[in-house]
Amino acid sequence: MNTKGQVITCKAAVAWEHGKPMSIEDVEVAPPKAHEVRIKICASGVCHTDWGMLYEAGRRVKHWPFPMILGHEGSGVVESVGPGVSKFSPGDKVIPLIVPQCGECDRCLSPKTNLCKTNWHNSLRGVLADGTSRITCKGRQVNQFMGISTFSEYTVVSDIGVTKIRDDATLDRVCLLGCGVSTGYGAALNTAKVEPGSTCVVFGLGAVGLATVMGCKAAGAARIIAVDINPDKFVKAKVFGATECVNPKDHSKPIQEVLVEMTNGGADFVLECVGNVAVMRTALDSCRDAWGVCVVVGWTDVGEMSLLPMALLMGRTLKGTYFGGWKSVESIPKLVDDYMKKKLMLDEFVTHTLALDHVNEAFQLLQNGKSIRTIIKM
Missing domain, CATH: 3.40.50.720 (NAD(P)-binding Rossmann-like Domain)
Structure with missing residues (x-):
């Protein structure tokens, strides 16, 4: 793509502080660094955890850093990859993951758990492996919730925190496998x-x-x-x-x-x-x-x-x-296959579809118990 290596300016829903609605802003998304993938987000589910991060933040044991772009249940297309990335190419359909799978740590090598610990603590701080975010707004670093941020038209994630899915996957449905349904x-x-x-x-x-x-x-x-x-x-x-x-x-x-x-x-x-x-x-x-x-x-x-x-x-x-015990990188494509073969229900979860600038409305529908899953389409 002609944006490779360039900063991309796009729209995102930025949460500037806890307890207040998100605002739609122009943000700058930097090119991916080594072992990172930049994704054009196509769809994102709105999960209760996103709502909780914003409106329960003051009550939480650990405070997540603001400003922050929420969203962690998404799907999209690879725009570009950083140095050292060999498993992804521009145009690949992908799902970013709330649990990575490096394939090398003791947890990845054990059949007893799916909880890969590589970069885990950085993800909980809203940053990538080098301790920084790839997204800025008005000159400030904007933290990426779970190291992802799907309430943005573009985002950058670690290459061990994303999985490639089949080319014919329906992106505004399989995004739900990024968190809630899989869990x-x-x-x-x-x-x-x-x-x-x-x-x-x-x-x-x-x-x-x-x-x-x-x-x-x-x-x-x-x-x-x-x-x-x-x-x-x-x-x-x-x-x-x-x-x-x-x-x-x-x-x-x-x-x-x-x-x-x-x-x-x-x-x-x-x-x-x-x-x-x-x-x-x-x-x-x-x-x-x-x-x-x-x-x-x-x-x-x-x-x-x-x-x-x-x-x-x-x-x-x-x-x-956590995440339903799935070994994320290897398991989610199989669940996508099951959906495409009509062995797994996803359509039935979707009650609303909204544009990004209505994301606060999606939160309200969720909190009022009027939605199961709202899909934000970019």
Whole structure:
């Protein structure tokens, strides 16, 4: 492309400080450095974690640096590559990744985890491997959320934090595999390891929760109980495989007691997809003792989870998952293939499609419970 090696000026949604709406700005995106890829973003999902970074930032244990460009669930086309990049070429369709896969660290070499640690701490600071961002606005460095920033028409990412996908992939759908759908689907299949014929409970019916329901169904669960305080989501939950739906507001006693009664002692697998420490404890209490497995899927660093040792001593397992346990670079293209072969639902998650300059509206739809996933099309 004729922009190779040049600074690209484009539009992006910049969050200048926490608690205030983003503003659409002209930003400068520098050329990629060694082992980096510059991407023309085509579509981005709007994840609750993006909203939380902006509006819960003051309550968080760790404060993310502002100004910042949010967005981490995107897809696009490679514009140019930096020195040392051999796996990508201009024109490749790609998905940037919230979890890298360097293929060389002890974690990448282990089948026990997907949590590659290469450049991880820099990503959490909103910068790339050299400690800086590739995006500036009004003379200031703008940090890249998770080292990505998909609420920008162009971005630069590490070459171990992006994966190439098939040329015929539908970019305004497969972008959802960059975070929410992969996380929930993998939580059921890879982390919980839901068993055929089992009883599952899923707390929270946002995109992650619905993908978890889909994963439980794919694993062969006989009974999938979906729990949410918004009954408008129950119809969609049934589409993804829920056999029953429960609204805690419809009951006078704690929902864990209701679920234990419904399942004659507790569910075999319970997956928390809300990102709330109180709900995490409730999920654990909804597990069957002796063999029940509770998986924390929802992301938060607000608050601490507390529990009595007996909740675990009687045989329950409590575990967490990040990005659904997928080895990112190698797994996401396979999920794209599954979608293109109609083996995996993605279209059903999309409730709204908006332009970049309406990204704050997308946040409002998400917070009001009126959307599952809004797609921002560039």
